[in-house]
Amino acid sequence: MASKRNIVITGGAGFIGSHVVRLFVNKYPDYNIINLDKLTYAGNLANLKDIEGRTNYKFVKMDICDFDAFYQLMQDEKIDGVIHLAAESHVDRSIKDPFTFAKTNVMGTLSLLQAAKLYWESLPEKYEGKRFYHISTDEVYGALSMTHPEGIEPPFSTTASSSEHHLAYGEDFFYETTKYNPHSPYSASKAGSDHFVRAFHDTYGMPTIVTNCSNNYGPYQFPEKLIPLFINNIRHRKPLPVYGKGENVRDWLFVEDHARAIDVIFHNGKVAETYNIGGFNEWKNIDIIKVVIKTVDRLLGRREGEDMDLITYVTDRLGHDARYAIDSTKLQRELGWEPSLQFEEGIEKTVKWYLDNQEWMDNITSGDYEKYYEEMYKGK
Numbered sequence: 001m002a003s004k005r006n007i008v009i010t011g012g013a014g015f016i017g018s019h020v021v022r023l024f025v026n027k028y029p030d031y032n033i034i035n036l037d038k039l040t041y042a043g044n045l046a047n048l049k050d051i052e053g054r055t056n057y058k059f060v061k062m063d064i065c066d067f068d069a070f071y072q073l074m075q076d077e078k079i080d081g082v083i084h085l086a087a088e089s090h091v092d093r094s095i096k097d098p099f100t101f102a103k104t105n106v107m108g109t110l111s112l113l114q115a116a117k118l119y120w121e122s123l124p125e126k127y128e129g130k131r132f133y134h135i136s137t138d139e140v141y142g143a144l145s146m147t148h149p150e151g152i153e154p155p156f157s158t159t160a161s162s163s164e165h166h167l168a169y170g171e172d173f174f175y176e177t178t179k180y181n182p183h184s185p186y187s188a189s190k191a192g193s194d195h196f197v198r199a200f201h202d203t204y205g206m207p208t209i210v211t212n213c214s215n216n217y218g219p220y221q222f223p224e225k226l227i228p229l230f231i232n233n234i235r236h237r238k239p240l241p242v243y244g245k246g247e248n249v250r251d252w253l254f255v256e257d258h259a260r261a262i263d264v265i266f267h268n269g270k271v272a273e274t275y276n277i278g279g280f281n282e283w284k285n286i287d288i289i290k291v292v293i294k295t296v297d298r299l300l301g302r303r304e305g306e307d308m309d310l311i312t313y314v315t316d317r318l319g320h321d322a323r324y325a326i327d328s329t330k331l332q333r334e335l336g337w338e339p340s341l342q343f344e345e346g347i348e349k350t351v352k353w354y355l356d357n358q359e360w361m362d363n364i365t366s367g368d369y370e371k372y373y374e375e376m377y378k379g380k
């Protein structure tokens, strides 16, 4: 690919997007990086304060559903790469308001694809050197079961992983070939968008790539998601609403490792391929919550574990998927990516970041969000 590139990163003011924008702006001074974001409740330009004055970076406030505006941007900026992260991303919100998810995640993605198609097909070289990279989730694959091989209690290690540290709660994993089986309105909308991306390759020959990643954690995550929400609640000694019995399993990856994977795949991934991204790092919610409580307590100078009594079991999430576990062997083997951080290091770094950046957190959690949060958890 060319050394000079004009790239749009959608959703760059959100959690993962801001890490991707930062990585690309710092690593590729010759690229022209455009951060396109509508700045919904989840978008926050404070996430990118450290790079906002950089000459290879520009922010554009735009809705991905605005076809005309995006088509114009493609032409004006001679865009040759799209890295698409903009989405409605929170499962609980999708249960309350599925329409917004269909609109942004499905129609918004389709709008970007169609605008990119019209622009790239109008060029003499057409799709040569172009790339449309769509960031998706492991949730499209549905839910895995928690199985106990005879005589062994989970977690147990598995041969499916190249990592020595892998613990698993079942024998099966999500592979790139796993059939889609989404359960929540969020995952259904992401599945719909993935299908459109692949259809644009198969029908028009657009050079697309799709990746499906597991749960991310790290700095700048909106505090409606488990880890930042709980860190903030522990700090303020507020109850920690654990859904159901807290036994659901998620597979956690440090967000900067996801951003590094996106960089590697954008540059070296094969067109029309799918890559799973994950760190072979499964945790039951209740176990990760206990680690977070102990870490916050220790870093705040409290007695380690003294806030355990904040754990409050509440009504389960509707349709709550039991277990996610990604097999990322293909990405590790074919493109040489692997996670850089052990979970213990990652969680320490993450908790420390939120405690050191209380102003960032307080700006988000005051005002309207406070009202939304109270409404969301009323009756739980």
Ligand code: NAD
Binding pocket: 010, 011, 012, 013, 014, 015, 016, 017, 036, 037, 038, 039, 040, 041, 042, 043, 044, 062, 063, 064, 065, 084, 085, 086, 087, 088, 089, 090, 104, 108, 135, 136, 137, 138, 190, 212, 213, 214, 215, 216, 217, 221, 222
């Ligand atoms: P986020 O909610 O933190 O950020 C989403 C961003 O998209 C925000 O900046 C928001 O303003 C923007 N946005 C929303 N609607 C828009 C619209 N109509 N037009 C333009 N911008 C809009 O999300 P995130 O957690 O950073 O997730 C980013 C992407 O990665 C999503 O596509 C999500 O499905 C996927 N993903 C997330 C995770 C995770 O653990 N967070 C894991 C796997 C995949």
Ligand code: DAU
Binding pocket: 089, 090, 091, 092, 136, 137, 138, 139, 213, 214, 215, 216, 224, 225, 226, 227, 229, 241, 242, 243, 244, 246, 248, 249, 250, 285, 317, 324
């Ligand atoms: O797997 C990738 C997905 O991970 C992404 O596609 C989504 O965008 C992202 O939001 C995340 O989805 P989850 O639903 O897994 O993340 P969340 O942080 O909302 O919840 C993690 C687990 O913790 C889940 O089993 C529900 C539970 N939970 C969550 C919250 C917010 C609680 O028990 N209590 C809570 O208050």
